[in-house]
Amino acid sequence: MQGTTRDHIKAYLVLGLPLVGSHVAQMMITLIDTVMLGWYSVDALAAQVLAGTIFFVFFIFGSGFAWAVMPKVASAEGAGDERQARRVTRMGLWASIMFGVLVMPIFIFAEPVLLALGQEPGLAALGADYLMIAGWGIFPALMVMTLKSFLAALEKTQAVLWITIAAVFANALVNYMLIFGNWGAPELGIEGAAWASLVVQVLSFVLIVAYAQWATPEHQLFVRFWRADWEAFGEVFRLGWPIGITSLAEVGLFAASSVMMGWLGTLQLAAHGIALQVTSLAFMVHLGLSNAATVRAGRAYGRGDIAALRHGGYTVFGMSIVVAVVTVIVFLTLPEVLLGAFLDPTDPDTATVMLIGVGLLAAAALFQLVDAAQVMALGILRGVQDTRVPMVIAGVAYWIVGVPVSYLLGITFGLGGVGIWLGLAIGLAVAAVLLIWRFLRWQPKGIA
Numbered sequence: 001m002q003g004t005t006r007d008h009i010k011a012y013l014v015l016g017l018p019l020v021g022s023h024v025a026q027m028m029i030t031l032i033d034t035v036m037l038g039w040y041s042v043d044a045l046a047a048q049v050l051a052g053t054i055f056f057v058f059f060i061f062g063s064g065f066a067w068a069v070m071p072k073v074a075s076a077e078g079a080g081d082e083r084q085a086r087r088v089t090r091m092g093l094w095a096s097i098m099f100g101v102l103v104m105p106i107f108i109f110a111e112p113v114l115l116a117l118g119q120e121p122g123l124a125a126l127g128a129d130y131l132m133i134a135g136w137g138i139f140p141a142l143m144v145m146t147l148k149s150f151l152a153a154l155e156k157t158q159a160v161l162w163i164t165i166a167a168v169f170a171n172a173l174v175n176y177m178l179i180f181g182n183w184g185a186p187e188l189g190i191e192g193a194a195w196a197s198l199v200v201q202v203l204s205f206v207l208i209v210a211y212a213q214w215a216t217p218e219h220q221l222f223v224r225f226w227r228a229d230w231e232a233f234g235e236v237f238r239l240g241w242p243i244g245i246t247s248l249a250e251v252g253l254f255a256a257s258s259v260m261m262g263w264l265g266t267l268q269l270a271a272h273g274i275a276l277q278v279t280s281l282a283f284m285v286h287l288g289l290s291n292a293a294t295v296r297a298g299r300a301y302g303r304g305d306i307a308a309l310r311h312g313g314y315t316v317f318g319m320s321i322v323v324a325v326v327t328v329i330v331f332l333t334l335p336e337v338l339l340g341a342f343l344d345p346t347d348p349d350t351a352t353v354m355l356i357g358v359g360l361l362a363a364a365a366l367f368q369l370v371d372a373a374q375v376m377a378l379g380i381l382r383g384v385q386d387t388r389v390p391m392v393i394a395g396v397a398y399w400i401v402g403v404p405v406s407y408l409l410g411i412t413f414g415l416g417g418v419g420i421w422l423g424l425a426i427g428l429a430v431a432a433v434l435l436i437w438r439f440l441r442w443q444p445k446g447i448a
Contacts, residue, residue, distance in 0.1 A: 034274065042353070086220065089219070093146050324371070402428070
């Protein structure tokens with residue numbers, strides 16, 4: 001049944017708020033790393049921004065297979081096909097493990113990569129130390145994402161939230177112990193943050209496997225897990241690789257901005273890292289709603305209820321726009337409060353980093369509405385398993401428009417960090433327009 005707008009809002013809040021909370025909590029792990037390393041030293045913070053960006057780029061690319069599990073399971077559940085839900089989830093886990101094996105050499109030999117990107121030797125060495133340890137977390141991290149997608153598609157999102165919150169507290173404790181050498185532990189600086197990230201990823205994996213086994217015994221996810229199911233693997237792969245490239249295109253846009261900020265200097269890169277944490281935290285709200293849109297669109301698609309699919313899509317767009325407007329107001333009125341939480345007021349570089357960061361948050365306010373719109377459209381299109389055209393749109397918007405404009409404004413025309421971030425806004429605006437157009441023109445195939 002299509003339901004009223006109020007029905008859709010209620011359903012999105014019930015499903016989406018725990019997902020929003022889990023994404024915000026997941027982001028808090030990285031945010032805590034940034035805050036504590038900012039207290040430790042600006043060099044450690046800048047190096048972690050670089051290394052964390054490299055890890056995140058590959059994590060997002062590999063997460064395409066995890067994201068593919070969500071609409072596949074939602075559609076299967078909508079059609080009452082429990083066996084198919086189990087098959088695609090297992091092969092999503094297989095794909096995650098295989099991807100981790102492929103990218104680990106890059107993490108192990110990260111220093112030449114960072115030097116090739118034009119980074120200072122000292123920052124490259126510190127970043128490589130971080131990735132040598134934290135890089136191993138790609139395996140549990142991707143498998144956690146796959147199981148989160150499985151549970152979200154079954155609308156079992158509360159446990160995902162609580163597991164992520166537990167990970168936040170664990171990360172803070174281990175960071176506090178190992179970065180600064182508290183409670184008798186060695187003072188490891190950036191390597192301590194890397195160990196904390198790895199410990200938290202493994203802990204999260206153990207907890208979510210235990211919950212999935214307990215909450216969904218009928219799916220028997222890990223019974224004969226070693227047996228290949230190449231048909232299901234092909235389904236996950238075909239849907240997942242365009243999602244991975246789409247996500248990589250967007251994250252790569254921000255990664256390229258981090259590289260360009262590194263060319264401007266350590267203080268500019270540190271300010272960029274802080275501002276990026278703040279904007280990413282706000283984006284997690286939209287990402288949670290987008291995940292809920294994928295699940296609800298997938299279920300409606302599975303049962304052939306296209307009217308409900310479209311009505312729900314329009315509703316979640318409106319909800320996301322309201323959040324974006326509030327975010328714009330906060331970024332423009334309280335930038336010093338947001339940035340100050342990351343910096344030591346006694347550090348002589350704090351005033352400069354703060355000044356740069358205020359300009360970046362003003363630029364970030366420009367792209368809040370379009371960033372919200374593009375991720376909502378992506379979520380709905382994934383729910384109906386439309387991933388290849390959005391992949392092309394993302395490539396054009398972010399790499400043919402966004403990256404060159406960021407370089408021209410920030411580097412060639414000398415506008416610095418603000419120019420780089422204005423390029424981000426333009427790339428996101430192009431993506432939003434094209435993805436919304438795609439959603440409005442989408443027509444179901446094989447459904448009367």
